[in-house]
């Protein structure tokens with residue numbers, strides 16, 4: 434796709450609590466890709482993040498706290514805004530499913546989908562106390578009794594609207610199979626195709642308002658409220674003010690939709706079916722990142738091994754956080770997080786390798802900055818492996834390329850001992866080192882934007898710089 438615009442999205446987190454480390458990971462992955470596209474491919478960006486704010490769980494949590502659901506989500510969403518700010522996420526748009534513009538888009542989509550909807554019966558296990566259905570699996574897990582209310586689940590049957598996703602099943606599976614809608618990595622594509630080998634089923638897209646009140650009403654039938662996916666997925670279009678603001682056509686289809694592996698079946702199955710029903714193009718790529726475990730276990734409140742991203746950010750800062758999660762967590766795989774590994778990477782790599790390199794070069798430049806400031810810095814191309822890794826969304830490998838250059842430059846300085854040189858030799862050797870650090874800073878820019886900027890500023894300053902150490906040891 435050769436166009437000027439670049440549109441990237443995340444899967445908007447559910448606002449029923451504070452953000453967790455997985456949300457932070459998704460933010461930084463999408464942000465590094467967005468920055469890369471702007472810097473190296475000069476694309477005009479739309480980068481949307483946001484929150485999914487409706488549903489029974491939220492209504493229930495709000496009630497527990499004695500709050501109106503809107504007040505409850507406003508409180509939680511503030512933490513997501515804060516996290517995005519603290520991580521230095523350069524998003525262009527923030528969509529909330531409680532916004533009027535979202536409701537407008539969703540209702541429009543509903544009308545357009547009418548030819549593919551029908552009323553049907555939904556049967557499931559229901560807790561009146563929770564005002565919610567549970568899945569068959571949850572029912573089994575809790576032996577038929579709601580753990581919150583100690584009352585048995587009831588079998589309830591109710592009338593809902595269904596979307597004929599099955600009508601689009603063959604087409605969607607063909608487009609996924611031939612990579613028109615490309616799922617990255619291939620292993621997730623295979624998993625998805627195996628999961629839906631009997632076809633994409635029709636999906637219930639509403640609930641009676643009496644069992645689901647906190648949501649968007651079905652147009653012309655206020656006895657029904659839109660259910661989960663039909664409410665949340667259209668955020669990718671509502672954030673563009675589809676269909677009222679014609680600029681949506683410059684950005685749709687999305688270039689990349691970033692998501693966790695647990696929701697691929699909806700993003701790769703149901704969402705494309707909705708788009709086909711609307712007569713819209715499918716997104717170009719679905720990027721599926723892994724999940725982060727802690728000491729080999731899933732992070733969960735009950736185990737007590739949850740890592741609060743804000744705690745790490747407070748101690749180490751945004752670039753240190755971005756460094757660990759973009760270089761040491763492989764973009765496309767699950768991986769393990771421990772505080773010890775994080776701290777080791779910070780001290781050994783950020784502080785010793787990058788921090789020292791920058792301060793060594795600063796010291797050398799300070800001897801005669803005027804001599805160097807006249808030498809223009811060139812925008813030298815970064816290696817093909819760097820760009821190749823970005824093209825495959827293996828951000829950690831692109832980052833590795835830059836890190837090899839950092840290590841090589843440290844070695845070159847140790848070997849050439851420029852502090853012993855004088856005159857033309859000194860100027861030539863240090864000019865080369867200065868140019869190499871500049872190219873490194875450009876490579877770092879999508880990953881560590883603040884650090885990259887600080888290095889560039891230092892390299893172009895004509896005055897002696899008293900440099901505060903980058904990444905002081907912790």
Ligand SMILES: [Zn+2]
Nearest residue numbers: 560563579582
């Ligand atoms: Zn219950």
